[in-house]
Amino acid sequence: MSRMKTLVALLVSGAVLVVGVGVASAINANVVKQAAAATKLAEKGTSKLPSSASRPAAKGKHLFIIDAGKASESSLVPDQGAQEAAKALGWNVTVEDGQLTTAKYAGLVSDAVAQGANGIILDAIDCKYAENALKQAKSKHIVVVPIYAFDCNDPVGGNGGPQLFTTCTNYNNIPCNKLANFTRSYGKDQANFVINDTKGKGTVLVINDPEYTVLKYTAQGFENQLKAAGQKYVEFDFKIADLLTGKLQGDVTSELLKLKAQGVKPVWVKSPFSAATTFGIAAAVNQTAPGTKIMGGEGFPDELKTKGVTATNVISSTWSGWAAVDSMNSVFDKKKPVPSGIGWTIVKGNHAPKFPNFKATYKKAWGVGR
Secondary structure, eight states, rough: OOOOOEEEEEEEEEEEEEEOOGGGGGGHHHHHHHHHHHHHHHHHHHOOOOOOOOOOOOOOOOEEESSSOOSHHHHHHHHHHHHHHHHHHOOOOEEEOOOOOOOOOHHHHHHHTTOOOSSSESSOOOOGHHHHHHHHHHTTEEEEEESSSSOOOOOTTTTTOOOOOSSOOOTOOOOGHHHHHHHHHHHHHHHHHHHHHHHHEEEEEEETTTTHHHHHHHHHHHHHHHHHEEEEEEEEEEEEHHHHHHHHHHHHHHHHHHHHHHOOOOOOEEEEHHHIIIIIIHHHHHHSTTTTTEEEOOOOHHHHHHEEEEEEEOOHHHHHHHHHHHHHHHTTTOOOOOOOOOOOOOOEETOOOOOOHHHHHHHHTTSOOO
């Protein structure tokens, strides 16, 4: 009989409990072994310095940075990195706060176009939320670069629309239309750590906010690797508004109690991003399911210090801001964006990783001093 690959999704009290069926439910020893090797590499870190190729600073540019919402450090930190980089280049910078409200994004892009922006950085704002405004920007040859966001031609985030971003950050020479692979690999390494820790045993609670394409792809990478290992998981989704109102903690608590009533205690809980960890998920887990391990989202300092966070895949969001500005500068210079060197490091507890001195490399390449 051929290996059964079918997985059955059962709707369980508002969550999707994914379990293996027949042979497919067995733990895959090969994947568990591979997860151990992959975890060792991720713990060493995959980041390296950006390209040192000369790309002189473009002069007299006015950059608009539009972030999804400063209330979340997931948007605020890359926003601050982009500001710092743009000022190093000598550019004029205007920052707009989307206040974590998708209905505001298109208007902010239109305002940037009306105010004569030379470039627009969309920080955690997918193209689909501002498609018509971005068409205006494209018609005026305004350079648009995303941070943690996906274009309108993305099959998940854009629903088959047109390509409206000018370019993207260069992640190891991955084409802009293949950035989903890079994002999935981030989630895959998170899963590898969990699989290595549990040897594929037990159930994992995967918490996510599917409003953001970057989080959808990260969760895909995580869940696909759990499936490959034969490990069970429960998926629980929330919306950003639940974070703002304080509803998230209560909802996660309710989910954990429902699972407990069904005889399921997760061995790990995966958080999608740092703010979700610190403003709800960790507190709910610590109070309702003590001893359950937490995989953090991005590894900002406050998340690393949060009680219950066992491990985190840390990526430098400040670096992401610098890299987006570097890509934009290359476009102004009529050059292709060069490799950013951005990777990540899996860390345990509150041990923040050290990243290469990317700022000095960028400044030297731009010719703007040390």
